[in-house]
Amino acid sequence: MGERYKIGELAELSGVSARALRFYEEAGLLAPGRDPANGYRSYAAEDVDRLQEILLLRHLGVAVRDIAPLLSTTPNERAAALARHLDGLMAERDQLDTLITTVERTLAELRGELDMTGSEKFEGFKRGLVEDNEHRHGMEARGRHGDEAIDATNRKVLGMSERDYATWQELDAKILDALTSAVRANVAPTGPEGARVCELHRQWLSYTWPSYSGEAHRGLAESYVADGRFTAYYDRDVPGCAAWLRDAIAAHAR
Incomplete structure (x- = not known):
């Protein structure tokens, strides 16, 4: 037994x-x-x-x-699942190696032992960003969208210039500010302000998505209210921002 x-x-x-x-x-x-x-x-x-x-x-x-649908049932499925887990663990190890190297080189620079270029600092940061996202959301995202789509997104992030990254961050801040103002003012997400925020969000996505579709945009927006991690990000200042963004994208994404 x-x-x-x-x-x-x-x-x-x-x-x-x-x-x-x-x-x-x-x-x-x-x-x-x-x-x-x-x-x-x-x-x-x-x-x-x-x-x-x-x-x-x-x-x-x-x-x-979200775990139940991912659990394996047969030995072959379990082996495939463990292989995916191994990939995730190796990605996490690579992230730690990258961060350790960046910190070591930064310490050496502060001690006057070497000079790091802005490109070196930024490259390490981008890789850390991709690997952190893989650790937090990679398995779910790959299960939902497929390896090819996620790999293409990662390549776009790694290919960002410093200027692109700064613009991407500025767009994110604009979206958060607009959401906070709209929810506080009780503005309808189906109106002109919703269309403006939807377009800002589409521009923000263009820095990481290889291609755009309104259907995929609306699907992503649904996850903002279905997944507590995303909801917490958008609602961190004013509750209801994630739902408002979802409704704006549902009304205006084409």
């Missing part, structure tokens, strides 16, 4: 609290058996494998509510 674990034993083995194990069970991600003698939870080897996959997905930044 194979080795089985009580909840406390699995918690000690995995480094995850018993409370977290019960939470994953309530979320439908784990389904332990029960000991017929006392009714206690009993975890088999396949439960341990499933927990490992859950923890890897969580480490890669996947929200608990």
